[in-house]
Amino acid sequence: MAKERLDKIIASTGRWSRREAKQLVREGRVLVDGAIAHAAEDKYDAQTVQICIDRETLDCQRGTYLMLNKPAGVLSATEDGRGKTVMDLLPQEYRRRGLFPVGRLDKDTEGLLLLTDDGALAHELLSPKKHVDKVYYARVSGLLKQADCDAFAAGITLGDGLVCQSARLEILTAGAESEALVTLREGKFHQVKRMLASRGKPVVALKRLRMGPLTLDETLAPGEFRALTPQEREKLGK
Ligand code: URA
Numbered sequence: 500m501a502k503e504r505l506d507k508i509i510a511s512t513g514r515w516s517r518r519e520a521k522q523l524v525r526e527g528r529v530l531v532d533g534a535i536a537h538a539a540e541d542k543y544d545a546q547t548v549q550i551c552i553d554r555e556t557l558d559c560q561r562g563t564y565l566m567l568n569k570p571a572g573v574l575s576a577t578e579d580g581r582g583k584t585v586m587d588l589l590p591q592e593y594r595r596r597g598l599f600p601v602g603r604l605d606k607d608t609e610g611l612l613l614l615t616d617d618g619a620l621a622h623e624l625l626s627p628k629k630h631v632d633k634v635y636y637a638r639v640s641g642l643l644k645q646a647d648c649d650a651f652a653a654g655i656t657l658g659d660g661l662v663c664q665s666a667r668l669e670i671l672t673a674g675a676e677s678e679a680l681v682t683l684r685e686g687k688f689h690q691v692k693r694m695l696a697s698r699g700k701p702v703v704a705l706k707r708l709r710m711g712p713l714t715l716d717e718t719l720a721p722g723e724f725r726a727l728t729p730q731e732r733e734k735l736g737k
Pocket of ligand 1: 603604605606608688689690691692693705
């Protein structure tokens with residue numbers, strides 16, 4: 500692990516800003532491996548160093564993994580001048596940790612969103628080459644039929660010529676409004692909505708239920724989040 504500046508390691512806990520961390524060092528309140536720290540610029544390995552502030556040992560381990568049940572009306576971004584983002588749903592301590600959402604859900608889409616500071620994991624889950632399944636619940640206007648499932652399996656070509664990979668459409672209820680599960684291995688812009696619209700079945704509601712080995716915890720109300728359990732982290736290899 501590359502070494503990082505002391506003030507950066509302290510700030511990564513989300514409890515102090517870099518400026519506050521420097522001040523703590525100046526005030527002699529920071530112990531590094533048992534000795535008073537003198538310079539915020541000194542570099543250490545965050546995975547192994549022991550840092551105490553006012554006698555409290557900090558948890559400086561990298562790797563924060565949160566499962567959020569994204570509500571409709573919130574943007575999947577870290578910052579966006581156009582409105583509230585998923586970061587606004589987190590307490591201050593998490594907002595300072597450099598977390599970001601793994602992939603995007605549309606503003607009106609709900610459901611499973613992983614927030615992390617682990618860029619390598621995000622790449623693993625999002626790279627088209629890794630073929631990670633994403634499962635969505637969709638409610639559409641119109642009667643879904645077997646022909647729609649066959650078209651999804653064959654690979655839908657969208658209006659702009661984009662050819663989608665084979666996908667699974669599993670009809671749950673069929674009527675004037677229908678419900679289905681859609682499983683994709685890619686994540687193009689508005690993909691589920693565009694695929695269903697191309698079959699004349701516009702999406703009325705969309706919710707992501709699964710991403711690779713992670714399943715949405717249905718006890719999380721929209722807008723609620725929790726840290727991944729050790730079992731969930733293990734499934735992600737973390
Ligand atoms: N497909 C969509 O159309 N929207 C989403 O938010 C996710 C997948």
